[in-house]
Amino acid sequence: MADAREGSRGCENRTDSQEDKCSDNDFESSKLGTKEYWEEAYQKELETFKDIGDVGEIWFGEESMSRVLRWMDKAKIPEDAGVLDIGTGNGTFLVELAKHGYRNLTGIDYSPASVELARNVLQAEGLTDVTVKVRSNLSFNPQTCT
Numbered sequence: 188m189a190d191a192r193e194g195s196r197g198c199e200n201r202t203d204s205q206e207d208k209c210s211d212n213d214f215e216s217s218k219l220g221t222k223e224y225w226e227e228a229y230q231k232e233l234e235t236f237k238d239i240g241d242v243g244e245i246w247f248g249e250e251s252m253s254r255v256l257r258w259m260d261k262a263k264i265p266e267d268a269g270v271l272d273i274g275t276g277n278g279t280f281l282v283e284l285a286k287h288g289y290r291n292l293t294g295i296d297y298s299p300a301s302v303e304l305a306r307n308v309l310q311a312e313g314l315t316d317v318t319v320k321v322r323s324n325l326s327f328n329p330q331t332c333t
């Protein structure tokens with residue numbers, strides 16, 4: 188995993204002149220920005236889930252999910268509000284949202300393996316009314332959910 192993340196760094200610990208040059212190229216390419224990377228990662232995670240029921244990695248961590256939920260409480264987001272989880276991965280955040288009372292939930296991810304994993308994870312939790320679709324956020328229309 189560390190290797191995959193390396194491509195996103197590269198402008199740290201540089202001299203000023205190197206920094207100037209680097210700022211022209213702030214967005215170095217990274218494997219994490221490719222659909223192929225995520226599809227392969229979630230194919231493995233899907234196999235693991237089917238084998239031993241492990242949902243796999245929660246990329247932004249449990250604390251970030253708790254923070255968003257605390258913010259939603261504070262902002263009094265109604266439980267019937269439509270919530271879209273973009274790049275849902277294994278769908279764990281959708282599970283947490285549903286357990287918190289939210290009932291109009293949609294997850295999208297451009298990796299078909301991720302969507303299959305998220306559907307499996309949700310089903311295992313008995314959450315059959317959460318919609319998960321294979322979609323890129325670049326083409327998804329949140330108004331129509333298409």
Ligand SMILES: C[S@@+](CC[C@H](N)C(=O)[O-])C[C@H]1O[C@@H](n2cnc3c(N)ncnc32)[C@H](O)[C@@H]1O
Nearest residue numbers: 225245246247274275276296297298322323324
């Ligand atoms: C860092 S992972 C986060 C997964 C999950 N939300 C979590 O916290 O564990 C990023 C996710 O975004 C998805 N993704 C990246 N670019 C996307 C795009 N343009 N449209 C839809 N999904 C995308 C990847 O397939 C991957 O599942």
